Amino acid sequence: MMSGYMEIALITIVGILFPVIAFVASWLLRPSHPNDEKFTIYECGEIALGGDSRKNIGIQFYLFALIFVIFDVEAIFLYPWAVSFGGLGAFAFIEMMIFIGVLVAGYAYAWKIGALEWVGDA
């Protein structure tokens, strides 16, 4: 019982020490030349919004993210299915076709009503 928790404790300690050591080491080794560009907030490569984050963001980002998640989940299911396809037989094939068919129907609907047309920043 105890040994199981010891491993978790070990991982916790390593997890805490790792960034601390990394930061301390780089603080000791690096040259220091601060400038404005370095102090801007990093936002996934986008131009930073600046201090005030209370801005409206186009609802389409959300829509695209949602449609993306659907295909992400599809990939998660497809991968193990493809790996063990040999042993599964025709039933699994039909099942997966139904699953993909459901997703395609939803995708076709989103396409038809124009959910994928980019209307620009709202």
Next chain:
Amino acid sequence: MSYGLLIPELIIAASALIVLLAVFMKDGGKKFAGYVSIVALLVSLILVLKDGLVTPTPYFNDTIVIDPLSQIFNMIFLLVSLLVVIGGIRYNEDKPHAEIFYSLLLFATLGMMVVAISNDLIPLFVGFELASLATYPMAAFERTKRGIEASMKYFVIGALSSSLLLFGMSYIYGVAGTTNIPQIADALSLNLMKPASLLGLLFIVSGFGFKMALVPFHMWAVDVYDGAPHLVTALLSSASKKMAFVAAFKILVVGLIALRFDWYIGLALLAVLTMTLGNVVAAVQRSVKRMLAYSSVAHAGYIAIAFVVISKSLAEAEIALAGGILHIFSHALMNAGAFIVAAIIAAAVISKVKPGEEDNLDNYAGLGKIAPVTALMMAILMLSLGGVPPMFGFWSKAVIFLSAIKADLLWLAIIGVLNSALSLYYYARVVMYMYYRDPVIERVNEPLMYVLPVAIATMGVILLGLYPPTYEWAFEAARTLLMMGGIL
């Protein structure tokens, strides 16, 4: 293994997708989507009725069981959805994106059916979420300010109740070590009074309490029922809320029986508060929609008497549960019918009198002359809601009160009867307005597609209470549930 008993669910799932694809038709497929939904719901309903009281049949490693309890609830959900969809044909005539309405409605129905047939906490939660997520946007279907407000409130409260529910379930799982409901019953009875299992049940009670709109979790319900379109309100209060009851029956009955814990004082307080507050506040409403919303809170209180009786006396659990199921059934019919009547008034009468003043009771003045068929059906539905014999609403309430008396809870039955008497005041007031006030306009055309579902509901309310198999179904369903909980 034969999947024959799952065909109703499969039909609903397939039709929900087909309805979406109606947008590819040249005319937008509005009519097509509506009629496909009607056919799908009708065929499923007939299949459920044909299979009737099946012997419990497990599927998918016992996570799903089709039994008399799930059959009677599937019948209720399909019937209510059918009524709403028939009304939807007329309602969607001037609305864009009718296919969304039908598709969401079918997905919501599917979610409710999954809750009714699940025998495991995981499918139960998935079905619960499917039904909830499909109904959130439906509340804002008209994109009016009030509709969006209603939808937002519904979403926030729904998210809260789902998280409470899930948190409670995680505690129950932690104690029982399984998500299978009958096995939970066994495991809990061995772990009597563990604080974790009590806490888990408490969270689950609160989670379902929101969906069932029991006082003090009812505040959202009235605003949502009021702000949503009439047909959506009919679905929310007659089907979505009933889904919470079947889920609560499954989990709480099993849990309460297993824990043998004296919860009845607390539950009785909940039931009494719910019906009294619902009725008192309904009595002072001027808007018929709000009145019906509060009355549906009050009816949840009557149904909650079943929980009280079960936790007080196991000997009377069967009749209490049967009464609860019967009242769920009768209230689903009466309430759906009454809300669709309100839709008729809004569409056919109010638009001619003073637009913008929807649902005010004054607009029902002289309805007996303006729209005689609608008025007659509304009168029958109102009297049934108030519990006037020989309507279904009387019989179902009578069974619940009888169970309370048999379980030595005479005081609770008396409070229930007094509440019924009070409720009759505001129900009868609608009838009085319809027949004893002078009409303000000439006779109007009553839209057939709105009248048809109300007529079906009214026929059900008149006939089902006098039709013995209704009671057979309810008692059989109650026995199944008790068997699941390990008694009988």
